[in-house]
Amino acid sequence: MKNNKLIMTMLILLVAIALVGVVAIVMVLNHNGQDPNKEPTIDEVMEATVDIPEITTNLASDDFIRISFKIQTDSKKAKEELEKRSFQINNIIILELSEKTAETIKGKEGQQQLEEDLKVKTNELMQDGKVEKVYITQFLLQ
Template identity: 70%
Template sequence: MKNKLVMLMMILLVAIALAGAVALVYVLKYTNQEPGSEPSIEQVLDVSVDIPEITTNLASDGFVRISFKIQTDSKKAKKELEQRMFQVNNIIILELSDKTAENIKGREGQKQFEEELKTQINEIMQEGKVEKVYITQFILQ
């Protein structure tokens, strides 16, 4: 009885190790990158969506002209984001309408705004997620 139990545990451990090795080989072969490494620029561009220039009023008397590139985690997520462009534009406009020029002026303000957009857009995504939001044009007046 004891021998059968030990043999069964050994078979299960070997099977689990083999499944893990197969999964690792698959990931390394088909993603063409090392675990934990950054994706290549080609991979980033393949899953990124450009948000055309938006001009809108701020909560203060000024206005902003801004455009973005949004990086997703997969091609499916990119396709979904392209279909949800009207929702993304709405999120951007609503977020900007609550901001003053002081809120989004400077590096820290823009970084915080990028993170806020990422969080808001991820709330509507179903087929993946947004990895990074990049501000590609920014004019504040």
């Protein structure tokens, strides 16, 4: 009876030690020596960025806009997916702009809101990554 308790205790300790070892190995392998708080270099950003060429479309206020974007993704794989989805991205941009008036996107806050809206809508499509940031690179409102 005492022997069974001793064997059971040793087995429990062995399993616990093995479990801790496995967790430690997984954490070390996943970390890869990269600091998760480290900002990417500009070269890393450019490798994961997609250019959206100039789009000219009407706004809800009967004005029109010429606008282009750079969309930063979180990986090269996400960039490749975004490039394949360029027609869907153009559609999202045109639909979003068709709901805006010249007054709502004239200033800094309006443009930042447009960038955020496009980021959210684009992320809803993405399967192999996500959009980190949308940048307006050209803006002409008439």
